[in-house]
Amino acid sequence: MASNDGGLSLSQQRQRAAFWFLAPMLAALFFVAAWPLLRTIWFSLTNTLLSDLYGGEFIGFDNYLSIRVLESGRVIYRGTLVDPAWWNAVWNTVRFAVVSVFFETVLGLIVALVLNAEFKGRGLVRAAILIPWAIPTIVSAKMWAWMLNDQFGIINDILLNLGLISQKIAWTASTDTAMYAVLMVDIWKTTPFMALLILAGLQMVPRDIYEAAKLDGINPVKVFFRITLPLIRPALAVAIIFRMLDALRIFDLVYVLTPNSAATKTMSVISRENMIDFDKFAYGAAQSTLLFAIIAVFVSLYIWLGKVDLSGEGQR
Amino acid sequence: MTIMKGRALRATATAAMLAVFGAPVMAEELFYVSGAVGNAVENFKTLVKPWEEATGNTVTLVPMPASTTDQFGQYRLWLAAGATDIDLYQTDVIWAPQLADHFVDLTEAAKDLAPQHFPSIIESQTVNGKLVALPIFTDAPALYYRTDLLEKYGKQPPKTWAELTETAKFIQDAERAEGNKDIWGFVWQGNAYEGLTCDALEWVKSHGGGQIVEPDGTISINNPNAVAALEQAKSWVGTISPDGVLAYQEEEARGVWQTGNAVFMRNWPYAYGLGNGDDSAVKGKFAVTTLPVGKEGDPSAATLGGWNVAVSKYSTKQEAAISLALYLAGPEAQKQRAIAESNLPTIMALYEDPDIAAAQPIIPQWKEVFLNAVPRPSAPTKGKYNEVSAKFWSAVHDTLSGRGSAAENLELLEVELNDIKGSGW
Numbered sequence: 135m136a137s138n139d140g141g142l143s144l145s146q147q148r149q150r151a152a153f154w155f156l157a158p159m160l161a162a163l164f165f166v167a168a169w170p171l172l173r174t175i176w177f178s179l180t181n182t183l184l185s186d187l188y189g190g191e192f193i194g195f196d197n198y199l200s201i202r203v204l205e206s207g208r209v210i211y212r213g214t215l216v217d218p219a220w221w222n223a224v225w226n227t228v229r230f231a232v233v234s235v236f237f238e239t240v241l242g243l244i245v246a247l248v249l250n251a252e253f254k255g256r257g258l259v260r261a262a263i264l265i266p267w268a269i270p271t272i273v274s275a276k277m278w279a280w281m282l283n284d285q286f287g288i289i290n291d292i293l294l295n296l297g298l299i300s301q302k303i304a305w306t307a308s309t310d311t312a313m314y315a316v317l318m319v320d321i322w323k324t325t326p327f328m329a330l331l332i333l334a335g336l337q338m339v340p341r342d343i344y345e346a347a348k349l350d351g352i353n354p355v356k357v358f359f360r361i362t363l364p365l366i367r368p369a370l371a372v373a374i375i376f377r378m379l380d381a382l383r384i385f386d387l388v389y390v391l392t393p394n395s396a397a398t399k400t401m402s403v404i405s406r407e408n409m410i411d412f413d414k415f416a417y418g419a420a421q422s423t424l425l426f427a428i429i430a431v432f433v434s435l436y437i438w439l440g441k442v443d444l445s446g447e448g449q450r
Numbered sequence: 451m452t453i454m455k456g457r458a459l460r461a462t463a464t465a466a467m468l469a470v471f472g473a474p475v476m477a478e479e480l481f482y483v484s485g486a487v488g489n490a491v492e493n494f495k496t497l498v499k500p501w502e503e504a505t506g507n508t509v510t511l512v513p514m515p516a517s518t519t520d521q522f523g524q525y526r527l528w529l530a531a532g533a534t535d536i537d538l539y540q541t542d543v544i545w546a547p548q549l550a551d552h553f554v555d556l557t558e559a560a561k562d563l564a565p566q567h568f569p570s571i572i573e574s575q576t577v578n579g580k581l582v583a584l585p586i587f588t589d590a591p592a593l594y595y596r597t598d599l600l601e602k603y604g605k606q607p608p609k610t611w612a613e614l615t616e617t618a619k620f621i622q623d624a625e626r627a628e629g630n631k632d633i634w635g636f637v638w639q640g641n642a643y644e645g646l647t648c649d650a651l652e653w654v655k656s657h658g659g660g661q662i663v664e665p666d667g668t669i670s671i672n673n674p675n676a677v678a679a680l681e682q683a684k685s686w687v688g689t690i691s692p693d694g695v696l697a698y699q700e701e702e703a704r705g706v707w708q709t710g711n712a713v714f715m716r717n718w719p720y721a722y723g724l725g726n727g728d729d730s731a732v733k734g735k736f737a738v739t740t741l742p743v744g745k746e747g748d749p750s751a752a753t754l755g756g757w758n759v760a761v762s763k764y765s766t767k768q769e770a771a772i773s774l775a776l777y778l779a780g781p782e783a784q785k786q787r788a789i790a791e792s793n794l795p796t797i798m799a800l801y802e803d804p805d806i807a808a809a810q811p812i813i814p815q816w817k818e819v820f821l822n823a824v825p826r827p828s829a830p831t832k833g834k835y836n837e838v839s840a841k842f843w844s845a846v847h848d849t850l851s852g853r854g855s856a857a858e859n860l861e862l863l864e865v866e867l868n869d870i871k872g873s874g875w
Binding site for chain 1: 643
């Protein structure tokens with residue numbers, strides 16, 4: 135008996151068992167997450183071209199910033215960090231992420247509160263509201279592109295017939311409205327996701343608290359801000375982080391819905407453009423790496439400022 | 451009568467092909483990737499049928515998005531990964547220098563066929579002595595105009611851009627006054643993609659503003675004529691062209707045109723055949739002419755387009771693939787393409803062909819247009835062409851959508867192009 139476990143104590147045995155149970159997951163994570171990330175970071179430090187993926191040489195941080203002093207004494211800065219196109223994309227992305235996540239959270243909360251109430255056919259409504267989320271983004275982007283089309287689009291037709299606009303609007307083409315179009319479609323698509331996450335949080339709130347509040351005659355607005363909101367805050371915070379991560383790497387919607395213009399180009403779009411279209415693979419990799427860094431900073435800031443508990447244990 | 455002729459033609463073609471390519475050895479399944487506009491997918495099936503019958507091989511068309519910029523991105527990905535799934539690529543005339551390393555040299559295989567083509571096109575597909583791709587059709591855009599509307603208002607097809615602006619405005623206003631609310635004067639391709647580079651190059655060149663980067667490599671775009679050309683184009687957006695034109699590619703422009711909602715359209719020859727289709731609202735009501743010029747007497751400028759077929763170096767069925775490439779670039783297939791899709795042949799003799807002249811009367815007239823067509827600066831800028839083109843179309847798109855004036859944007863463009871150029875292209 136004793137020879138079987140090699141003389142290990144019970145806790146050691148349990149640790150060993152735990153390790154073997156975790157090993158497949160760790161290996162999978164390494165191959166699908168860590169390895170591509172490390173490889174992208176490595177590419178960003180080389181001069182790799184897409185047409186010659188294995189011929190890159192190490193060039194240090196030149197893709198990020200290189201400073202050259204010309205013979206005339208003029209100093210020239212090159213690289214992503216001084217590329218106005220990149221900073222424009224960063225600004226577009228951040229603006230998009232903040233605005234879209236804000237509206238999705240507010241609308242998602244409202245929808246969740248409605249769905250949390252008891253009414254007939256609640257299951258059906260819950261399923262129906264998830265439809266926009268279930269449609270693949272590319273499909274919904276194309277669908278909206280047709281609906282928003284300036285000549286044959288149904289949205290212009292409706293607004294025109296209702297007399298709300300006097301002339302057809304080129305929603306996705308005009309640089310003034312393109313960003314709004316993207317925001318609108320994204321909010322339409324992702325609100326159900328937020329609603330679902332928040333709804334899960336709402337259902338964790340014990341019913342007896344509400345009953346107590348009702349007995350005490352506290353008005354519903356106060357109940358919401360004093361009871362509901364604080365109790366669903368952890369769920370809300372996790373939902374916001376998920377959405378923020380998602381929104382900061384937005385690609386498909388912008389790529390399909392709007393012309394390739396500086397008004398809507400996001401970090402992912404510009405990085406892909408450099409990698410594939412311009413054959414500047416390493417330069418695009420540097421932008422991808424920065425995108426990763428920016429997302430990491432955002433999330434850490436949020437967790438730190440909001441003291442969000444991601445361990446799932448929470449202080450009771 | 452035509453059916454009989456078609457069948458006889460096909461039988462001869464099959465016999466000829468058996469003689470040329472030999473009896474089928476083993477049936478192969480080939481994959482051919484191409485952008486798809488209009489009826490391209492159905493037409494391709496009929497087009498390759500004789501070859502399939504003659505050789506026993508089959509071809510599957512893998513359709514790509516209509517945007518050439520998107521196609522190029524996907525091609526580059528596949529080729530960089532050495533994908534064996536695709537055997538033949540349909541390539542744009544400007545891509546040869548950028549993709550040359552990934553394709554098979556066709557010089558030897560096409561030594562009899564190549565001399566039948568226009569030498570300038572064969573030359574455009576030759577990189578460092580290697581024939582990268584074989585031309586299957588060429589392209590030069592035209593100005594489409596509505597004969598019925600021009601006649602109704604007693605107008606002539608415009609010779610200059612100023613005339614076009616005036617005529618378009620006049621007819622648009624008059625038609626709208628009569629209750630035709632959806633009519634627009636002029637539709638073209640204004641989305642920020644390769645097509646805008648083509649459109650804008652035509653405006654600039656026909657105003658005497660050069661061709662962005664000259665053949666010797668000098669950057670010429672920042673000049674008063676180019677500024678004037680872009681300012682004029684900007685004045686169209688929202689007046690004679692819908693605001694949405696800034697998101698239009700070829701198919702969107704054709705959509706507006708073919709439903710009868712435009713007086714003028716700038717588009718490639720493929721729209722001619724489709725416009726005369728049975729489901730077209732403008733069937734028999736339009737004609738084409740050369741694109742307008744800046745001032746009377748200047749030569750018209752049409753951007754040289756055109757498509758070619760290249761055989762992937764990574765294909766495992768190269769022999770069959772080369773045979774298909776030769777067939778697609780040969781007279782039989784080009785003739786069929788000309789008749790069915792109004793694509794311009796690249797084989798000189800086909801411009802004298804009576805069947806083509808009867809089916810698509812514009813094609814013989816088109817020879818002159820495309821012989822004088824302006825190439826995009828892909829030769830002098832080599833591997834950096836895409837970036838140059840993207841900078842150019844961004845500057846133009848910014849100007850058209852009101853982000854800065856033409857003069858400001860072109861000045862900035864010159865600086866950016868100089869940066870890309872570095873010490874040399």
